[in-house]
Amino acid sequence: MWESVADFVVQGIVLGGLYALIAVGISLIFGVLDVINVAHGEFFAVGGYLVFASVVLMHLGPALGIAAATAGTFVLGLAVYPLLLAPLRRRLGRRPSGSLYLVLTLGLSTFMQNGLLALAGGEYLQIPPHVRGILDLPFTSVSYQRLLVLAIAAVLLGGLFAFLKLHRYGLAVRAVAQDPDAAQSVGIVLGRVFGLTLALGVALAGASGALMAPLFNVYPAVGFPLTVKAFAITIVGGMGNLVGALIAALVLGVVESLAVMVIPSQWQNAIAFAAMIGVLLVRPQGLLGRAVAR
């Protein structure tokens, strides 16, 4: 009994780490650009395909594969703001954007998903583990692949938080999140910060896609359910609140994993949405959210 609990907790933390990479990216983009990126999971899928291309097709080795996936999605992400969001922003001027960006990124999601389907086909691609072997702990065992996921997730998230706290550009990103107009008036170029933030956010998704590829299969729609779940997580944690998203993601991962012991596994996926609806009814700003929403 306790061994399986420990098993589920470890699996849950890994799952939570994955959720955190995606949810923190979504929350970061929302906090800075005030845009909910419906196409976020598609960058997860692109990351998976990039790692497949470099590891399986080009035999480059997993480290290069993960780096290629992260860099590739970062570059793709850099293109999204100037090509899609900026034109709409210019056209709207000072008018409220409402849900236009939601519909816009929904279009991007449909476009990317089916673009991947056209380019790579619909097969479920399998990728060998980046690292092999299993670590034996006193009362459970973990595959090195899962540990690697967790370690890289921690490094990436730690790096992001350090960048936001310490680096000049990170400071600019936080300034824009707080007040875009004031940030602009002290000489921060909004467009550049928006583009950079978006690229950083989706690169996190691309990296997690590359990390999870051996555990999931890679197929065009692999990311979308994760996007939807990450929305639930960001709402529970408070929109735009990165620490909230991180904590909510880890808790959800463990709860989902443990829930299998109590409820049928096919209902696992409903937990996040139930939590989201509950939080929205009781505390719409999220468990850790600020009372005043932007």
Add this chain to the structure above:
Amino acid sequence: MSRTRRPLALGAAAVMLAAALPFIVPHPFVLTIATQALIWALLAASWDLLSGYTGQISFGHAGFFLVGAYAAAAVTKHAGVSPWAGLVVGTLAAGLVGLAVGFPALRLRGHYLALVTLGFAEIIRLTAQNWMSLTGGPFGIYDYRTFPGLPVEPLAHRRAAYWVVLAIVAASIAVMVKTCEHTPAAKAFRAIREDEVLAATLGIHTTAYKLLAFGLSAGFAGLAGTLYAYYIVLVSPTVGAVGTTSLAIGMAVFGGLGTIWGPVVGALLFYGLNEALRFVGVVYNLIAVGLILMVFVIFVPRGLAGAAASRPRRRRSAARAGGERALGSTGN
């Protein structure tokens, strides 16, 4: 012709022309496409009623569609209910689910509402997938009766089914246009879209009207689902995937928001185009959906309806501006 009669006459002419289609092109494939296009038109119009008119953006219409389809298929298969009564059951079931979703969603606006409706639709889809005894799980419900009394011979059957769907869709669209243009709800919906707080200050019962819009919209989406259930005679959870919602939104944006007829025309054209492109490959259809969503949101936010109305005509200009604000005013 007076100004109020004109849309009526245009609509009647369009319906008569549509009713004559089986005589103009008596081909079962064309009739199947046309029937499904009509079902999509109803779904897109139902989305427009809620999201285009009141500005409450729903990302969950696939869920309402699914509730209608499953309710109809289940009562006909398990309880032997006549499909004609099944239409009513499915519509009411979806309408009630819509009210149930709308009620907690009353406090939410913009982004949050869209995400909550998306979450609800996912829960509905998961329920459909997991409630084996009622829904048949991932394989869905099949092998039940379709509309009774239709001819057996294939072409005649298709033709009759097409007319049934056309009659129901046309009547539903007439009801929606009537509700959104010529009742007290019409002004209330627009007022809520433009400024909810101001609307409430002016004495408009915003809660009641938002619930009304939610219930009506979900009900009509469910009706589209029941028509789908009885026409295809197979309902499976994949029908309620998020792709269905984005296709419906794509059609509505393409056609022009806040007009009802715009999304209808958008859906018919879009579905027709989709099928015409099928020989190029199914994948490319959805790539096109994505492209149209992006291009139209950025450059043509008023859709085809806006383009049609952009010739100088004083009466239309107000509606035109409204259409653009349909999506634009729901910021939190």
